[in-house]
Amino acid sequence: MGGSFETLPPIYSARAESGNILTFCSEGSDSNVKPRKRGQQYEISYRCPGYDRPFFERFGTVEDANLRCAEIELARARGDLRPPKKAGRTRKEYITVGEYLDEYVELYGLNHWGDSYLSCSRHRIEHYIKPYLGDMLLQHLTVHDLDTFYNNLIDTPAVVLKGHRNRDKRVSTAVVKKVHDLLRSALNQAVAWEYIPSNPAEKATLPRHKPKKRDVWTPTEAKMALELCSDPTLKLAMLLAIGCSMRIGEILGLTWDCVDISPRSVQHGTASVFINKELKRCDKSSLQSLLRRGHSDIILTFPEWKQSESKTSLVLKGPKTESSIRRIFLPQTVIDALIVTHNEQDKMKTFVAEAYQDFNLVFAHDTGRPYEERQIAKKFKDFIQEAGLPSVVFHSLRHCSTSIKLEISNGNIKAVQGDTGHAQARMVTDVYAHTHDDVRRNLAKKLEEDFFRRGEPQKQASAASSDPTLEQALQLLQDNPQLAQLLLAASKTLPPK
Numbered sequence: 001m002g003g004s005f006e007t008l009p010p011i012y013s014a015r016a017e018s019g020n021i022l023t024f025c026s027e028g029s030d031s032n033v034k035p036r037k038r039g040q041q042y043e044i045s046y047r048c049p050g051y052d053r054p055f056f057e058r059f060g061t062v063e064d065a066n067l068r069c070a071e072i073e074l075a076r077a078r079g080d081l082r083p084p085k086k087a088g089r090t091r092k093e094y095i096t097v098g099e100y101l102d103e104y105v106e107l108y109g110l111n112h113w114g115d116s117y118l119s120c121s122r123h124r125i126e127h128y129i130k131p132y133l134g135d136m137l138l139q140h141l142t143v144h145d146l147d148t149f150y151n152n153l154i155d156t157p158a159v160v161l162k163g164h165r166n167r168d169k170r171v172s173t174a175v176v177k178k179v180h181d182l183l184r185s186a187l188n189q190a191v192a193w194e195y196i197p198s199n200p201a202e203k204a205t206l207p208r209h210k211p212k213k214r215d216v217w218t219p220t221e222a223k224m225a226l227e228l229c230s231d232p233t234l235k236l237a238m239l240l241a242i243g244c245s246m247r248i249g250e251i252l253g254l255t256w257d258c259v260d261i262s263p264r265s266v267q268h269g270t271a272s273v274f275i276n277k278e279l280k281r282c283d284k285s286s287l288q289s290l291l292r293r294g295h296s297d298i299i300l301t302f303p304e305w306k307q308s309e310s311k312t313s314l315v316l317k318g319p320k321t322e323s324s325i326r327r328i329f330l331p332q333t334v335i336d337a338l339i340v341t342h343n344e345q346d347k348m349k350t351f352v353a354e355a356y357q358d359f360n361l362v363f364a365h366d367t368g369r370p371y372e373e374r375q376i377a378k379k380f381k382d383f384i385q386e387a388g389l390p391s392v393v394f395h396s397l398r399h400c401s402t403s404i405k406l407e408i409s410n411g412n413i414k415a416v417q418g419d420t421g422h423a424q425a426r427m428v429t430d431v432y433a434h435t436h437d438d439v440r441r442n443l444a445k446k447l448e449e450d451f452f453r454r455g456e457p458q459k460q461a462s463a464a465s466s467d468p469t470l471e472q473a474l475q476l477l478q479d480n481p482q483l484a485q486l487l488l489a490a491s492k493t494l495p496p497k
Helices: 010-017 021-026 062-078 097-112 115-133 143-153 173-192 219-228 232-244 248-252 263-268 284-292 332-355 373-387 396-408 413-420 426-432 437-452 468-479 481-492
Strands: 036-038 041-046 055-059 272-275 278-283 298-301 312-317 326-329
Touching (some): 041 062, 115 173, 115 284, 219 232, 248 373, 278 284, 278 373, 396 413
Antiparallel strands (some): 272 326, 278 312
């Protein structure tokens, strides 16, 4: 008999030996539990009290299937019908997609993922995959099932998590792609574990997805923003993002012991910051799961400042990747801003005294409490609106920094990669480098001068140009037409005469 079940009671065994098993299965039963042939096997299905879905079992012979039918009927008559006991690992042919994904997260995810991807994957499994595919047997999952699933998913409302605004959004094609990437990885592992012979996700067809292009400031706009910003906290964050290509988590997690701005270092041009951690708000359940496996990279968990119980914790943790651990040399402008901030913090510590919670953070409130990403994002958004600058998100400054450094380094990708901390150099050019129209216009102008008109005599300056300063200003505006818009926007912030 297939599976591992309890020993049959004497009355059950006697009935079985009498050869009346089929009669016992069908008579007096309201569920019609009987075998159905499936290929070379015999399958039975039945329901148990307290379980929403039916249970399926398969046997090699009709005799074994009928014997199981009799056992089910006897247990139902006694009122103690339960699902079959599993002997060790779930039998591969009966495991559902939902059961398999739980196993995949437990055995694979907790050994390979960080807390962020772990919490996002659990969310996508529980809210998007299980409701549609969870009860399907893994062996029965086909390419057509996945195509239908993806096609239907984009017509469903997006799941709104607690704390997020409900804007009645539908599931985007970007989310569908992330769900597909998760399923493809999970099913590749199912092939490795010999649950299925091949991965149906490899041939699935996704809805057409067009990645949204990130808006990034030009160097002129970034320079103007730094000149207009009067908030010292926001300005220092912008300087570190543009000057050091740092992520917001790395900026907010920076501690003074990782900042070298000593007079000797400044004099020798070796002033730097060392990136070895980031500040982040993480899901508590994901952190606990990783901690149980010994894979936690938490350096410090900050105290809870909210009165109500929160599902997340604010932590200092290891960086995003191993390549993110790096030393970045500082421009003098960034050094000056850090020195001012350090002096102001020392004054505040003296003034607040024991009320100051000192976590040694570069970015801290007047009481020492750390700044969070959402707070800097709010400051940045309000500043952009007040200054009349093009709307971008804070992470765009890292893209802007990468583009500027590629240009001024004459395309030294490895040097720029050292600052950005990317594991692969192609990320620098494929994702983070942006070419703006003013750069391309200057390129066309340089091509004209250095190629098409090389060797020709220089044109004489116009005799009518009596003011060379004015001529240079006009030329600057012609080369950078966006500068005029920024100057007009800046003039609006000046006090009236």
